[in-house]
Amino acid sequence: MTDTAASKTTRLPAHENTDYSVIEKASMSLGHAPSGLLLPGIDKNTEKEATRLCARDYLEHHVFFNNYRFHNHLNHHLLAVFSMGGSAKRLQEIFDGNRIIQRPTMPMHQVEINATNYTEYLAKEEHYPDYVAFFHKELDAAGDEWHAVVSKYISDPRIFPFFMSGAFHPFIQIGYGLEFESKAITATALAQACVHIPDVEESYFPAAFEEMRMNLDNGSANDVSLMQTLDMLRGERAAADIEYKESIFARENTILGSKLAAKYGKLWTVCADEKAISAKYEELLSTAALLYISTTRPGYKQVLDFFVLHCLTSAYFLPIILDVLSTEQKARTLHAHWIVTLSIYSLVGAPQLYITPEHTATNTHAVADGIYGGSANPWLDVFKDAINHNDIHVPKVIRALWRGSILSALQNKDSTEQKALPPVNWLYIARATLDTITMSSLISGSDDRNKGTRFWDKGMLGYDQFWENREKV
Structure with missing residues (x-):
């Protein structure tokens, strides 16, 4: 990462591996959609560790790990292995190995993104945390009907091309959010789509x-x-x-x-x-x-x-x-x-x-x-x-x-x-x-x-x- 890029980011202190408060801070939870695939091997311990590590990724890392807009794949790797029954130890190894290359989260801006102005900041990477906050709020407000919010934004012709850009990465992130029934991950997916440059x-x-x-x-x-x-x-x-x-x-x-x-x-x-x-x-x-x-x-x-x-x-x-x-x-x-x-x-x-x-x-x-x-x-x-x-x-x-x-x-x-x-x-x-x-x-x-x-x-x-x-x- 260049000095210029570093000056625009704020490296939050890494959370300890014994710190489970990150789950609540990120409002992170993991479930599973009927269309997803799972293998035996998942237990309450691995579910708890996967949730904690996804929460850390949500709190600590930016959507792109370099200035070339290469995508953060950390929770992709975590959840794919989790779905196959990977152990808590293996999940921690994956987090530690992926974390080294990640850029830290960017600061929020003074502007508040809302349902009226959310298309005004499209393709602007610096507004990723603002989009995450907006979409997480929208999903939380919908309660059990939050899938309807996802459908609304995916179906919006103004941003649909954004979901399909970047070699499908926003689309994949949306898939993870829905597969693991996570509003937090889904919020990052919607935000990721919005800061892409449509290709x-x-x-x-x-x-x-x-x-x-x-x-x-x-x-x-x-x-x-x-x-x-x-x-x-x-x-x-x-x-x-x-x-x-x-x-x-x-x-x-x-x-x-x-x-x-x-x-x-x-x-x-x-x-x-x-x-x-x-x-x-x-x-x-x-x-x-x-x-x-x-x-x-x-x-x-x-x-x-x-x-x-x-x-x-x-x-x-x-x-x-x-x-x-x-x-x-x-x-x-x-x-x-x-x-x-x-x-x-x-x-x-x-x-x-x-x-x-x-x-x-x-x-x-x-x-x-x-x-x-x-x-x-x-x-x-x-x-x-x-x-x-x-x-x-x-x-x-x-x-x-x-x-x-x-x-x-x-x-x-x-x-x-x-x-x-x-x-x-x-x-x-x-x-x-x-x-x-x-x-x-x-x-x-x-x-x-x-x-x-x-x-x-x-x-x-x-x-x-x-x-x-x-x-x-």
Whole structure:
């Protein structure tokens, strides 16, 4: 952190690990939504420790951990591991490891944000604590009906693009707040959205959705699958003006990528019908998983892209967030999620997908027995390794794949919607993630790389230049 940044922040004294008063100070509590996933291992002690550590994060840390607006992932890591039954000791280790890089909270301003003026301070990072105070007050005032407050703000077209920006991070934070029934975490999520700089054009969401809806109404819609939209976008990318850049977020590429995403996103139809939305969600999650695992060119070691992974980890939270929305808004939110996924896909160069039989095998136990041996549940080792992994994103990836494995197992294979779903070997992808990502995000990356560990790749995977320095098998 620079001296200038430090001068604008106030480092509160770190609370002792024996100080449980932080829970009341932050009004922090943790519950669990029906759409969330939990494993045995959670007890009253781990729940108390998770609540205390989330309260400390709320009180002590800023939303971004540096001046480049890199996101604070501390409670993401904590709660993902907590949901898998991680011990109190492990939760403390995660907090201590993540805390080192965090920036302290910023001071409140004299201005009071309220329901009338809350859009006047959008995209202004310095007003994050003011937004947290405002949204926490709004949620508390709503009592047991606080989900309606969340729905109101998510549905507000003036700030909806903010929720979908920043590689889905505000969306993910909203998901955590709702999954763990925490008004405090939800307040930070709403505040986080408001201080983002939107990186998706505001008009693309409603315009693409309304054109898709109009085509549905007049009978001219062709229900193109998500895999087909990826193929179509990739075909046009070659003729588009998206140039190879070291940074995928070059402004000119972002604009072109958003236009391509809107153009092809509107071809995917989402009806405002609960059964249809459920089937479309399963298609989205399956496609996100295959996109995540299959961008590695033949002959190269496995590549897992940092930005594509957020399309998968954010998709975990869609059922949780959709639960608080109207049917119409569910359809709009699901559709918008895919448009952002297409935008990210275009920004990483719209790579060819190399889907192998290992990626799509559905008899995962047979495959696992052949590779790993034994007859026990192979997911148990996945969860154990995810709990102990020191990368902040790996446990979230595993949770998304965990959800997918359950949905796939319980699909009604006779329904028209389910027949169109691409098969996914969720276990294989989970194991590939753990075997590929071996670098810790809690210690010096350079030290880790010297030990031969591997991290997420970042870049335009669809271009030859990206692969020039990648390691071959």
